[in-house]
Structures are given as C-alpha cells and as structure tokens.
Amino acid sequence: MSDEKLRLTDVQPLIAKVKIKDGTREQIIRRIVAELHSNVRYTGVEFGESNLIPQFPSETLKRRYGDCKDKAALLVTMLRSAGIPANLALLDTGPGLDVNPDLPGMGGFDHAIVYVPPVGPDPEIWVDATAQYAQVGTLPWGDYGRRALVISMNTTSLVQTPELTSDQVVHRELREFTMAEYGPATIVETNEDIGPGDADARHYYNGDNKEIRKQAEKYVSEMYLADSLTSLEHGKLSNLEKPASVKYVAIGTRLTLVMAYAYSALERWPELLTSSEELVMAEPTSVHGFNLIVIAYRQLKRFTDWQKLVEQRMQKYPDEIAYVRSAAQLAVYRGEIDRSREITKTIIDKGKSNEQDLNLYAWYALFLPGPIATETLDMAHRESDLSKNINFSILHTLACVYAQAGKTTQAREYLLKAMDAAHMEEPDSAIWLGFALIAEQYGIFDAAGTMYRRVEKAKFEGPGTNYAVAQQHLAQLPTAASTSTISAKR
Amino acid sequence: MRLPFRVLTLLQLLLFCFAIQLSATDIWDGPAFSATPESLRQAAEAVQPSKDSEATVLLNEMRFSFDPSGRMTEVRHRIYRVETQEGVRGWSEVSAQWSPWYEAKPGIKARVLTADSAVHQLDSNTLEDLPVHEDGSDVYSDERKYGGPLPALTPGAIVEYEVVLHETAPYFAAGVTRERPFAWSVPVNKTRMVLNYPSSVPVRYNLQLLPEISVIKSTASNSETITLEQGPLPAYPDEPDHTPPDLVLFPTLQFTTGTSWQKVAAE
Numbered sequence: 045m046s047d048e049k050l051r052l053t054d055v056q057p058l059i060a061k062v063k064i065k066d067g068t069r070e071q072i073i074r075r076i077v078a079e080l081h082s083n084v085r086y087t088g089v090e091f092g093e094s095n096l097i098p099q100f101p102s103e104t105l106k107r108r109y110g111d112c113k114d115k116a117a118l119l120v121t122m123l124r125s126a127g128i129p130a131n132l133a134l135l136d137t138g139p140g141l142d143v144n145p146d147l148p149g150m151g152g153f154d155h156a157i158v159y160v161p162p163v164g165p166d167p168e169i170w171v172d173a174t175a176q177y178a179q180v181g182t183l184p185w186g187d188y189g190r191r192a193l194v195i196s197m198n199t200t201s202l203v204q205t206p207e208l209t210s211d212q213v214v215h216r217e218l219r220e221f222t223m224a225e226y227g228p229a230t231i232v233e234t235n236e237d238i239g240p241g242d243a244d245a246r247h248y249y250n251g252d253n254k255e256i257r258k259q260a261e262k263y264v265s266e267m268y269l270a271d272s273l274t275s276l277e278h279g280k281l282s283n284l285e286k287p288a289s290v291k292y293v294a295i296g297t298r299l300t301l302v303m304a305y306a307y308s309a310l311e312r313w314p315e316l317l318t319s320s321e322e323l324v325m326a327e328p329t330s331v332h333g334f335n336l337i338v339i340a341y342r343q344l345k346r347f348t349d350w351q352k353l354v355e356q357r358m359q360k361y362p363d364e365i366a367y368v369r370s371a372a373q374l375a376v377y378r379g380e381i382d383r384s385r386e387i388t389k390t391i392i393d394k395g396k397s398n399e400q401d402l403n404l405y406a407w408y409a410l411f412l413p414g415p416i417a418t419e420t421l422d423m424a425h426r427e428s429d430l431s432k433n434i435n436f437s438i439l440h441t442l443a444c445v446y447a448q449a450g451k452t453t454q455a456r457e458y459l460l461k462a463m464d465a466a467h468m469e470e471p472d473s474a475i476w477l478g479f480a481l482i483a484e485q486y487g488i489f490d491a492a493g494t495m496y497r498r499v500e501k502a503k504f505e506g507p508g509t510n511y512a513v514a515q516q517h518l519a520q521l522p523t524a525a526s527t528s529t530i531s532a533k534r
Numbered sequence: 535m536r537l538p539f540r541v542l543t544l545l546q547l548l549l550f551c552f553a554i555q556l557s558a559t560d561i562w563d564g565p566a567f568s569a570t571p572e573s574l575r576q577a578a579e580a581v582q583p584s585k586d587s588e589a590t591v592l593l594n595e596m597r598f599s600f601d602p603s604g605r606m607t608e609v610r611h612r613i614y615r616v617e618t619q620e621g622v623r624g625w626s627e628v629s630a631q632w633s634p635w636y637e638a639k640p641g642i643k644a645r646v647l648t649a650d651s652a653v654h655q656l657d658s659n660t661l662e663d664l665p666v667h668e669d670g671s672d673v674y675s676d677e678r679k680y681g682g683p684l685p686a687l688t689p690g691a692i693v694e695y696e697v698v699l700h701e702t703a704p705y706f707a708a709g710v711t712r713e714r715p716f717a718w719s720v721p722v723n724k725t726r727m728v729l730n731y732p733s734s735v736p737v738r739y740n741l742q743l744l745p746e747i748s749v750i751k752s753t754a755s756n757s758e759t760i761t762l763e764q765g766p767l768p769a770y771p772d773e774p775d776h777t778p779p780d781l782v783l784f785p786t787l788q789f790t791t792g793t794s795w796q797k798v799a800a801e
Contacts, residue, residue, distance in 0.1 A: 149792030
C-alpha cells in the first residue's frame with residue numbers, strides 16, 4: 045500500500061491531456077476523474093498478493109482495467125501529479141456493523157477509495173474511483189458514514205467518511221395523465237435523482253438495452269395498467285454535469301387506475317371500490333389493486349369483505365407479506381389489538397419485518413392493559429436503532445412505550461429527540477400525548493387530562509391513532525374525587 | 535452400616551444421572567473424533583432440538599494459534615445433528631475456502647453417525663478443490679474451495695468434522711483482524727474459541743453480546759492461551775437490511791494481531 049507504488053512518472057502522459065491549470069480544485073478533480081473513467085474500466089484480477097496490493101499505475105493503464113485499489117491508486121497518483129494531495133483510504137462498505145476502531149489490523153476492510161484532504165478554503169473530498177457515474181462529492185450508498193483508514197505516514201487512527209443526509213438524496217417523480225377525448229390516455233412519468241440514486245440510475249440505464257426495455261414495459265403495465273410503452277428516454281448518462289432525467293411514455297386504454305386515484309383523492313369510497321375491483325379483475329395479482337380495495341372497505345367499514353379478501357390472498361400467496369400486514373391492520377379496526385400484534389409478530393419472527401412493523405408492534409402495546417413488556421421495549425429500541433434515531437414516528441413510539449412503562453426519564457429524552465428529528469419547536473398532538481402519559485405516571489392527573497385533551501383528531505380518524513390512545517387514557521383517568529382518595533391514602 | 539434398599543437405589547440413580555451428565559460435558563471437551571459413537575449419541579440426546587430448526591449445533595469449537603511470524607492456524611471442530619429433511623439439504627457438505635498465496639490446502643476430516651449406530655467416514659477421494667469466482671462477475675481471483683459431500687446423511691444423523699486452515703505466509707505483517715460469529719441460524723449448544731499466541735505476537739480481542747461467557751487465560755513458556763466458552767445460544771435470524779454501523783446484532787469474537795493503525799497504514 046506504500047507510496048512506492050504511486051509513481052508520478054507513470055501517469056504523466058495521461059495527466060498531460062487534462063486541463064489542470066484552470067478552474068477550482070473541484071473542477072480539476074472532476075476532469076481527472078473523468079479521464080480516469082474514460083481510460084480504465086472496473087475489473088479486478090486479484091491473484092496472490094494482488095488481493096491486498098494495488099498494481100503500479102503504469103500496469104493499470106496498460107491493462108485499461110483495475111479493481112477498487114488499482115483505480116484508487118491510479119487516481120491518487122494522477123491527483124498528486126496535478127499538484128493535489130490525495131491518499132488511498134480503506135473502508136468496510138455498509139450497511140451493517142463497521143470496523144472496530146479499537147482493534148487495528150487488516151482483514152475488516154473490503155474497499156479502497158480516495159481521500160483528498162482539506163486545503164485552505166477547499167474542503168475534504170472523498171472519491172470512489174469505481175463509481176463511474178457518481179458526481180465528484182457523491183459516493184455510493186455503502187461508502188457513507190464509515191470508518192476509513194487513510195494510507196498515510198501521518199495516520200494514527202481511523203477517520204469517518206461523510207454522513208449522507210436527507211437533503212443530499214432527492215428523488216423527483218412527476219406523473220402526468222392525459223385523457224384524450226377519444227382513444228387511449230397517455231401516461232408520462234419523469235424521474236430525476238440527486239445523490240447516490242442518480243449514479244444508480246445512470247448505471248442501470250446504461251445496461252443491457254433489451255432487458256431495460258423489457259423491465260420498463262413490465263413496469264408501466266403493472267403500475268399504470270398501460271397497454272404499451274411508447275418510449276423510454278433519458279439524457280446522456282455519461283454527462284455528469286446534467287441530471288439524468290428518465291422519461292417513460294406509455295399509453296393505456298384502461299383509465300381505471302387513474303379513476304381509482306381520483307376517487308380516493310375525492311374520498312368517494314363506493315366509486316373507489318368499483319374501480320379498484322375492476323383493476324383487480326384485470327390484474328388479479330396486483331398488490332396495488334388490493335390495497336386500493338382495502339382502503340375502500342376500510343372507509344366503508346366492510347370488515348367482513350376485507351377479511352374474506354385477505355384470507356383468499358393469504359391462502360393463494362402465502363409469501364406475500366402485504367396481505368399479512370393487511371390482516372394485522374384489519375384486526376386493529378376490529379378492536380382486536382392483541383390479535384393484530386400476534387400477526388405482526390409472525391412477520392417479525394420470519395425476519396421479514398420492516399421498521400413500520402416493529403413500530404406498530406410497539407405502539408399497539410399502549411392499548412393493552414397491564415405493564416409494557418420488556419419485549420415491547422426491546423422491539424421499540426430495535427426499530428429506533430434501525431432508523432438511526434432520526435425517524436419522528438419511531439422515536440415518538442419509543443417515548444410513549446417508555447412513558448407507559450413508567451420509565452419517565454427515558455420517555456422525556458426520546459420525546460425531545462423526536463421533536464429534534466421533526467425540527468419541531470412547539471409540541472404537536474403526538475408530543476402532547478407523550479407528555480400526558482408521563483404526567484399520568486407521576487400521578488398528576490389534572491395535567492395529564494389537560495394534555496390528553498390537546499391531542500387532536502386526525503383527518504381520517506381510526507383505531508390506533510394518537511387521539512385514540514389519548515381518549516382511552518382520558519376515560520380511565522381517576523376523577524377528581526378518586527384522586528383525592530388516592531392522595532388521602534398516601 | 536447397611537443402607538436401606540430404597541436409599542441405595544436412589545443413590546445409584548443419582549450417581550448414574552451424574553455420570554451421564556459428566557460424560558455429556560466431557561464429550562464436548564475432548565479432542566476431535568475422540569468420543570465413541572455411543573457416547574456421542576448419548577450426549578447429543580441430552581440436547582433437545584428446537585422447534586423448526588433444521589439442525590442443532592452441539593459443539594462449535596474454533597482454535598486459532600499463531601506462530602512468532604504471525605502466521606495463523608485455524609482449526610474448526612464442529613459437531614451437529616441434522617434434524618429435518620431440509621437440514622439434510624442445507625448441512626450436507628464440509629468445505630473451506632482458501633487462498634494459495636498465503637494458505638495451504640485445508641485438511642478435512644469428517645464422520646457421520648447414523649441412527650442405526652453406524653459410522654460413515656468421509657472418503658477423501660470425494661473431496662474436490664475448485665476455483666471460487668467472486669460474486670461480482672468483474673472480479674477474478676485465485677481463491678479456492680476444497681470440500682465434498684457428507685455420506686449417509688439422514689434426519690437424526692450426527693456429523694463431526696474438523697477443518698484445519700494453515701497460513702504459509704502472514705496475511706499482513708502489521709497485523710490482521712478477524713471476526714468469528716458465535717451466532718448461527720440454528721441453536722448452538724456449546725461454543726469454544728481458543729486463542730493461542732506467543733508473547734511476541736500480542737493478540738487483542740473483543741467480545742460482543744456475550745455477557746455470560748467464561749474466559750480463562752493461561753500462560754506457559756512464552757505463549758498465552760485464552761479459552762472462551764459459551765453455553766447454549768438460540769438460533770439467530772438473518773441480519774435485517776440497512777442496519778446502522780454501530781448496531782451489534784450477533785454475539786461475535788473479534789481479535790487482532792495489530793498494535794496500531796499507524797503501523798497498519800504505514801505497512
């Protein structure tokens with residue numbers, strides 16, 4: 045890994061082709077990275093010590109291919125040759141547990157990238173030399189927030205690669221439905237990404253054209269029930285200066301889905317049911333169609349029909365978790381909270397749960413009599429850990445179950461974290477609920493009652509909402525008379 | 535003094551139970567293949583299978599020893615019982631991956647004890663050494679996999695195997711970090727991990743999610759040994775997607791021969 049491998053003379057003919065005199069440091073790095081990608085493709089030959097040691101840049105250039113460390117070593121050499129300090133850096137790509145900083149050694153790393161240290165006003169930059177379609181400054185998902193070993197004589201410990209924040213990841217999807225006076229409707233879906241998703245999209249659409257077209261046809265058929273894909277267009281994928289806007293144009297004679305969306309938005313539930321039933325007749329396996337029927341059944345309170353539908357689907361498609369989730373939701377609407385949790389637990393036990401399943405499992409414990417079980421707290425913690433403690437709903441659930449478990453300090457801590465996560469300055473209904481649960485634990489029933497009453501009804505109020513928890517607790521709060529009896533007994 | 539018949543019988547029964555318990559304990563402590571088939575079967579019977587598990591690991595023993603140049607020899611000694619037909623499919627092979635540039639071809643021995651008390655030895659002629667292609671089609675490596683199918687495997691069969699991986703050159707002179715899981719997808723009755731190293735190759739280790747593990751350290755003639763023993767562990771589910779970098783999900787041993795990141799970075 046030593047600097048001896050990074051011979052500047054190896055790259056001089058290549059760097060001579062790049063404009064390195066004009067522009068900012070970042071612009072120069074972009075040009076050098078572009079030159080690297082146009083000359084060297086990603087392919088690894090990891091025989092013998094090549095498992096650990098990169099090739100000389102001259103060898104990589106001769107072969108015109110290299111693995112992560114070969115390409116990173118070449119890029120470091122090119123940057124240094126252009127007068128930009130840079131180092132190789134090793135990391136263990138995510139997701140999952142990172143390298144233990146207290147156990148130094150080789151063996152835990154699986155990837156090599158490039159570190160450009162900060163100089164004057166120029167901030168540090170990390171470049172993954174294998175990510176051909178990533179803008180300089182954008183890394184692949186797995187490189188973010190990981191511990192890295194910078195290969196330098198000055199290194200004494202691991203450093204952290206940048207964290208990926210939500211404002212750096214944007215997916216814009218515009219769906220336009222044009223209904224003709226006569227003839228088929230036109231559907232146009234335009235997608236744009238910023239961040240690692242942009243590189244993923246560029247990589248995907250640069251793949252096997254036939255396969256991409258096949259998948260696109262399948263997509264518009266399933267998503268829009270379109271009859272055919274008219275076109276699939278995108279910008280020049282290798283031009284990283286412009287967004288790789290991807291546009292699907294499809295036509296469909298069936299407007300059922302469009303109508304179902306419209307009826308749902310207009311809250312016209314009987315019409316939604318008719319449209320979504322038509323959808324499912326046309327596409328019997330569509331989970332999308334199933335979900336629309338369920339919305340209609342739920343709003344029309346046709347729980348028996350909902351149950352029949354769920355049972356049929358679960359019998360026919362036992363591996364589809366969407367139907368199991370629907371069964372759990374139905375149980376809640378029927379007031380069978382225990383049953384709902386049992387169903388959700390089966391999803392968790394199968395290892396197919398997502399954060400939402402864990403959240404619901406913990407949340408519904410608030411409706412059950414008796415103390416909060418340790419398992420519920422564990423589950424709430426697990427979901428909170430999974431969401432990196434930045435999801436409002438999950439932090440709020442954790443706070444509420446802590447409150448109901450009598451662990452008021454932790455409850456308060458998580459309520460404040462939830463407010464931070466939502467950039468909330470004043471408590472909203474959900475937060476008032478949390479504080480009310482804490483007050484109830486302290487026996488300050490008047491204050492608890494006041495706060496429970498501040499929890500507002502949701503637009504589509506159903507079982508399991510903050511309002512429902514508040515109302516349940518409000519109904520069970522000791523009255524003023526019984527409160528004084530309790531006080532007198534103390 | 536003559537003991538009444540009933541008391542004597544009770545004492546004999548207690549002694550018998552104690553002997554069975556003792557032999558069950560001893561079986562998991564002995565060298566590989568040292569237990570008689572009958573005693574192995576008896577000890578295995580004391581470990582109840584868990585519902586829905588396709589196999590039960592009776593013993594997961596791993597020994598890591600280092601020579602003064604930092605070369606590691608890893609001995610994997612495992613005993614497991616196949617519980618279901620699915621287990622026959624999933625637990626039907628003994629193999630190990632190796633890299634010729636720093637490792638010797640693994641040594642593999644195995645035997646299968648079937649329900650009819652027969653012992654079926656692994657035939658070395660059925661072992662094959664194949665190249666392993668990396669998961670990405672763009673990466674070519676010289677890594678190899680050596681192994682073969684286990685004979686006479688049926689539900690209820692007990693498998694004992696030993697795989698020896700020996701480094702012919704140190705993987706990385708400034709220190710190597712390794713990680714070995716205690717957690718399996720099926721229940722594990724007993725786990726033993728042993729680290730043995732000369733004083734000149736200091737090994738540091740870290741245990742995760744193993745609060746009740748027994749740790750015994752001993753020193754003899756310039757070498758140190760750390761023996762880690764863990765009792766029954768349940769089956770662990772697969773790792774969920776998108777877990778954060780600091781979330782430890784599985785009980786694990788991590789160890790290193792490295793002394794500082796500075797030396798690793800400078801190597």
